[in-house]
Amino acid sequence: MSVHTADIKRITTHVIQEMKNRGEKITCLTAYDYSMAGIVDAAGVELILVGDSASNVMAGHETTLPITIDQMIYHASSVVRAVKRALVVVDLPFGSYQGNSREALNSAIRIMKESGAHAVKLEGGLEIKDSITRILSAGVPVMGHLGLTPQSIYKFGTYTVRAKQEAEAQKLLEDAKMLEEVGCFSVVLEKIPAKLTKQVSESIQIPTIGIGAGPHADGQVLVIHDLLGINKEFKPRFLRHYADLNSVMTNAITNYISDVKGKSFPNESESY
Numbered sequence: 001m002s003v004h005t006a007d008i009k010r011i012t013t014h015v016i017q018e019m020k021n022r023g024e025k026i027t028c029l030t031a032y033d034y035s036m037a038g039i040v041d042a043a044g045v046e047l048i049l050v051g052d053s054a055s056n057v058m059a060g061h062e063t064t065l066p067i068t069i070d071q072m073i074y075h076a077s078s079v080v081r082a083v084k085r086a087l088v089v090v091d092l093p094f095g096s097y098q099g100n101s102r103e104a105l106n107s108a109i110r111i112m113k114e115s116g117a118h119a120v121k122l123e124g125g126l127e128i129k130d131s132i133t134r135i136l137s138a139g140v141p142v143m144g145h146l147g148l149t150p151q152s153i154y155k156f157g158t159y160t161v162r163a164k165q166e167a168e169a170q171k172l173l174e175d176a177k178m179l180e181e182v183g184c185f186s187v188v189l190e191k192i193p194a195k196l197t198k199q200v201s202e203s204i205q206i207p208t209i210g211i212g213a214g215p216h217a218d219g220q221v222l223v224i225h226d227l228l229g230i231n232k233e234f235k236p237r238f239l240r241h242y243a244d245l246n247s248v249m250t251n252a253i254t255n256y257i258s259d260v261k262g263k264s265f266p267n268e269s270e271s272y
């Protein structure tokens with residue numbers, strides 16, 4: 001756990017801001033269920049994101065688009081029940097905020113009321129400014145998300161690095177400034193050039209949280225299943241595997257199969 005935040009009982013948006021102010025890196029990981037969230041929280045990350053990546057890693061969909069607000073609330077409330085310290089942020093899923101700002105506010109309120117989470121995240125810049133402003137005006141902390149925004153995958157066509165061209169980089173910088181201006185407490189920067197991350201992070205006061213955005217973001221986020229090496233096939237350049245849980249789990253399960261078939265499990269001491 002970080003030496004600076006180790007004593008803090010409950011992480012708030014103010015704590016996150018203070019971390020940026022004093023140059024302490026912020027850590028964020030996803031979690032979608034009670035057991036994993038308890039481990040992630042006890043390990044000491046400051047932010048837990050109930051990402052709509054649950055659509056991929058939990059439900060097996062190709063994109064994040066199919067997950068519903070009810071499913072996000074199910075995941076988020078499971079996570080909230082386990083978390084004692086981290087700030088829990090929940091993705092507003094595709095289709096729950098793009099229509100109009102009233103719909104966005106209703107979705108955010110449902111997430112906050114029904115899951116007990118502490119903040120919401122929305123993908124996009126200027127085009128969803130009204131929705132973000134309305135949610136913020138209800139007292140709900142908002143995290144922005146710029147760069148590669150997976151809910152727009154069919155517009156982009158690929159998951160490659162965003163904002164390599166000057167015009168897109170300029171728009172991203174303006175969007176980041178707008179997110180700060182309206183009152184977002186932080187912004188995720190996904191899959192953009194490291195140089196642009198540095199420029200954005202130095203241009204706004206609120207913390208930037210990078211994924212595939214290089215070392216200059218104020219914090220980092222990864223999908224927990226990726227960090228743990230659960231899906232061996234997914235190995236983009238930005239990902240560091242901190243474990244090979246795929247092998248660990250496969251070994252454990254094959255040992256179990258072999259013990260049951262060999263009639264060594266359960267033994268006498270494991271019986272009543």
Ligand code: KIV
Binds near residue numbers: 223
């Ligand atoms: O849904 C998610 O997991 C995310 C992170 C990749 C930032 O949005």
